[in-house]
Amino acid sequence: MKNAFQIQSHSTRSIFLRRASSDKRNDRRPASVRRSLRLSTDHVIRLPAIMGILNVTPDSFSDGGRYMDPARALAHAAEMVEAGAALVDVGGESTRPGAPEVPAQEELRRILPVIKALRAKLGCPISVDTRKASVAEAALSEGAALINDVSGLQFDPAMARTVARFGAGLVIMHMRGTPATMTRLARYHDLIGEVKTYLARQAARAVEAGVVRSRIIIDPGIGFAKKASHNSRLLAALPMLGELGYPVMVGVSRKSFVRTISGVGPEELLMGTAAAVAVAVFNDAAIVRVHDVGAIVPVIKMAAALAEERAPS
Ligand code: HH2
Numbered sequence: 001m002k003n004a005f006q007i008q009s010h011s012t013r014s015i016f017l018r019r020a021s022s023d024k025r026n027d028r029r030p031a032s033v034r035r036s037l038r039l040s041t042d043h044v045i046r047l048p049a050i051m052g053i054l055n056v057t058p059d060s061f062s063d064g065g066r067y068m069d070p071a072r073a074l075a076h077a078a079e080m081v082e083a084g085a086a087l088v089d090v091g092g093e094s095t096r097p098g099a100p101e102v103p104a105q106e107e108l109r110r111i112l113p114v115i116k117a118l119r120a121k122l123g124c125p126i127s128v129d130t131r132k133a134s135v136a137e138a139a140l141s142e143g144a145a146l147i148n149d150v151s152g153l154q155f156d157p158a159m160a161r162t163v164a165r166f167g168a169g170l171v172i173m174h175m176r177g178t179p180a181t182m183t184r185l186a187r188y189h190d191l192i193g194e195v196k197t198y199l200a201r202q203a204a205r206a207v208e209a210g211v212v213r214s215r216i217i218i219d220p221g222i223g224f225a226k227k228a229s230h231n232s233r234l235l236a237a238l239p240m241l242g243e244l245g246y247p248v249m250v251g252v253s254r255k256s257f258v259r260t261i262s263g264v265g266p267e268e269l270l271m272g273t274a275a276a277v278a279v280a281v282f283n284d285a286a287i288v289r290v291h292d293v294g295a296i297v298p299v300i301k302m303a304a305a306l307a308e309e310r311a312p313s
Contacts, residue, residue: 037301045308047300048281051127051289052080052088053253056110061096062254062266062291070113074121077114081124083294087146088122090114090139091129095150095224097256099179104134112138119143127171133158140166146217150175150224152202164210171217171249172202175224182225191230192237195220200244217287219249222276228257235276238283247286252276254291270295278303 038044054077058065067073077088092110093102107130118126119142127146128139133156136147140162146169153159153172163170174195176185188194199218207213220234220241231252234241241248252258254269262272270292277288277296281303290296 037304039305039308045304047304048285049086049287050084050293050296050300051249051287052077052083052085052293053091053289053291054080054088054114055091055094056114057092057094057102059096059099060091060094061256062269064094067114068110070117073114074117077118077124078122080293081122084297085124085293087125087127088118089127089129089148089289090118090144091148092135093130095129095179097179097183097223101178101180104132107132107135108138111135112142115139115142115144127169131155131159133162136162140168145169146171146215149173150221151178152198152221153205154202160206160209160211163206164212167212167215169215169217170206170211171219172199172206173219173224173249174198174221177225179224185225186227186230188230191233192240195234196241196244199241199246203244203246216246217249218244218246219251222250222252223255223257226257228260231255231257232261235279235283238280238285242284248284249287249289250277250280250285251289252280253289274299282307 036044036046053063054067054073055063056067056073058068067076080088090111092107111128115126115128118124125145126143127148128136128144129148129150130136130139131149131151136159147163148171149159150173152174176182203216203218206216218241222231222234226234238248238250253273258269258272258276259266264272273290273292274296277290277299280288281300288296288300
């Protein structure tokens, strides 16, 4: 095991994080990061993992410019872990609609000091949000455990082999085009079928390239080449994506479809985000990617407990 933490699929509904024994002494994660909830002495339910968002960018749509300084990034990551994040997703390139591509050198200049600080001081598993194999390679060499590729292996042909070489986890997300072009590509004949087929094909490619099957996570790419109605339909259809046999991750946090549907301003997106997270968890999301970790923890507990009581279909 090369990296300190490995993400392993446990079932399609959950993942667990396994710690390398050599790294135990470095682990300062608080006891609040629990993966289960005890409802009574004999009733314990498994909770989805929270991925806390740490954008080290000047232009991310909701937190751009706030965490460019590694000390501030570290403090925010520590806060998220303290609040219940099981892992932190570090991103050095905004993927908001219309965002320009950031050169690999610049992406690395932004994220490497933060990854080093997180590894040294926090000991939580680190995910890196990148489409570039060279960035992934450098991040994995610094101990990142997971690569979150929003292009779902489309952007860089070397990505799958790079992840495979490190035995790391891989998030394969559905999108079309690039952040600059995706908005005009939001047309589907069979939305769920097309997203599902794409995720199955890209996951198979990853396995062919040597990525460990049990370390692959799929994501419908909420807001990426999707209109508000597409996003809603995908959230409702998560169990169909789960049929592929990979844990499903969902990112709805503060996204524009929340604003469109709930009719509020950019500063008031928490309640709409919470509703969307609740639906994702109710529909078996294994990981939720959010900005407001502390606020979302009770939402997750509630939705997971309610999902547990569903009549079997
Ligand atoms: N959404 C964003 C970025 N990365 N990764 C996955 N797997 N799923 C997502 O839904 C997802 C993602 C966009 O959100 P954010 O990071 O807040 O903004 P930006 O891309 O502008 O930095």
